[in-house]
Amino acid sequence: xxxxxxxxxxxxxxxxxxxxxxxxxxxxxxxxxxxxxxxxxxxxxxxxxxxxxxxxxxxxxxxxxxxxxxxxxxxxxxxxxxxxxxxxxxxxxxxxxxxxxxxxxxxxxxxxxxxxxxxxxxxxxxxxxxxxxxxxxxxxxxxxxxxxxxxxxxxxxxxxxxxxxxxxxxxxxxxxxxxxxxxxxxxxxxxxxxxxxxx
Amino acid sequence: xxxxxxxxxxxxxxxxxxxxxxxxxxxxxxxxxxxxxxxxxxxxxxxxxxxxxxxxxxxxxxxxxxxxxxxxxxxxxxxxxxxxxxxxxxxxxxxxxxxxxxxxxxxxxxxxxxxxxxxxxxxxxxxxxxxxxxxxxxxxxxxxxxxxxxxxxxxxxxxxxxxxxxxxxxxxxxxxxxxxxxxxxxxxxxxxxxxxxxx
Numbered sequence: 483x484x485x486x487x488x489x490x491x492x493x494x495x496x497x498x499x500x501x502x503x504x505x506x507x508x509x510x511x512x513x514x515x516x517x518x519x520x521x522x523x524x525x526x527x528x529x530x531x532x533x534x535x536x537x538x539x540x541x542x543x544x545x546x547x548x549x550x551x552x553x554x555x556x557x558x559x560x561x562x563x564x565x566x567x568x569x570x571x572x573x574x575x576x577x578x579x580x581x582x583x584x585x586x587x588x589x590x591x592x593x594x595x596x597x598x599x600x601x602x603x604x605x606x607x608x609x610x611x612x613x614x615x616x617x618x619x620x621x622x623x624x625x626x627x628x629x630x631x632x633x634x635x636x637x638x639x640x641x642x643x644x645x646x647x648x649x650x651x652x653x654x655x656x657x658x659x660x661x662x663x664x665x666x667x668x669x670x671x672x673x674x675x676x677x678x679x680x681x
Numbered sequence: 682x683x684x685x686x687x688x689x690x691x692x693x694x695x696x697x698x699x700x701x702x703x704x705x706x707x708x709x710x711x712x713x714x715x716x717x718x719x720x721x722x723x724x725x726x727x728x729x730x731x732x733x734x735x736x737x738x739x740x741x742x743x744x745x746x747x748x749x750x751x752x753x754x755x756x757x758x759x760x761x762x763x764x765x766x767x768x769x770x771x772x773x774x775x776x777x778x779x780x781x782x783x784x785x786x787x788x789x790x791x792x793x794x795x796x797x798x799x800x801x802x803x804x805x806x807x808x809x810x811x812x813x814x815x816x817x818x819x820x821x822x823x824x825x826x827x828x829x830x831x832x833x834x835x836x837x838x839x840x841x842x843x844x845x846x847x848x849x850x851x852x853x854x855x856x857x858x859x860x861x862x863x864x865x866x867x868x869x870x871x872x873x874x875x876x877x878x879x880x
Binding site for chain 2: 483484485486487488490491493494495497498499500501505507508509510511512513514518520521522523524525526527528529530531532534535544545546547550551568569570573576577
């Protein structure tokens with residue numbers, strides 16, 4: 483129903499997460515309706531991001547220089563490293579404004595069924611960072627999912643062996659702020675109970 | 682929080698309709714995570730669509746050749762032209778599989794307050810198509826909105842003057858298939874009543 487170049491663009495948009503066929507069509511028609519300039523800005527932004535963004539050589543966060551802006555920031559606390567699965571998790575942590583240490587992006591979580599084994603994650607690079615003795619705490623902020631938990635346990639076990647002086651912690655599990663007990667699943671509620679704190 | 686090339690891509694994605702800041706960020710990170718090949722396919726599909734797609738010289742539908750695939754199709758009925766506002770409306774009409782005539786894309790609808798006057802639409806081109814006497818019916822399928830209705834009335838008036846032998850019709854207004862009377866607005870229900878048909 484569409485000319486081939488339009489069909490191709492719709493198919494490319496539809497490959498993006500959360501974009502269905504109908505939305506992809508709307509986006510493609512929007513690009514067609516818009517100015518040539520806007521379209522070429524979008525196209526070049528896509529090309530540039532791939533050309534210029536590389537993993538940080540220290541923490542594997544996204545960077546447009548050899549190291550990322552957090553690793554370059556002298557004001558950050560070198561004694562704490564927060565271990566996350568993905569670069570998007572760094573953004574989420576930064577949004578809290580509660581963490582002032584460094585990061586380490588693993589690049590995923592252990593999931594043997596999906597073929598993700600320890601050697602597929604940036605674990606050797608993490609352990610190497612612990613070797614110089616500067617790090618006192620490792621906050622393992624992998625997702626509270628089966629594979630995230632498995633990854634956290636694996637990291638904790640390895641660190642105990644390689645750098646026993648490093649404290650390994652995990653983010654608290656419990657109720658979301660603003661949540662309703664009635665609608666909270668029993669596993670989360672159970673964790674919140676186990677992790678209860680003195681008032 | 683993001684390196685400039687990522688921020689630029691997020692900003693470009695956020696300009697697309699229905700894409701908010703959060704979705705734009707997810708799309709940008711998806712592009713970053715994906716292969717270079719996928720990103721360059723998306724970028725080149727955007728560039729190509731702008732380079733290759735032009736309005737059809739006859740009906741102003743989207744075309745990758747001087748005329749669109751519908752105008753080129755010898756099996757279509759030359760005696761009926763369906764007038765629509767946008768190329769997306771051609772797709773909607775084609776999906777019904779009920780229309781086998783030609784189209785004419787006006788490129789919008791009359792809306793003096795937004796600065797859209799008759800001379801901003803492809804009306805002279807439409808009237809020129811009526812001149813050779815081949816067309817017997819003009820189905821005005823502009824949207825059932827204030828500006829769509831105003832456009833339809835304007836077209837009907839002009840056609841009556843320029844080509845009085847051409848029948849000008851309008852799509853039926855009434856209940857959506859599967860709709861519920863209880864939840865149908867009174868204007869639509871009123872139109873459905875006025876347009877009632879013998880069973």
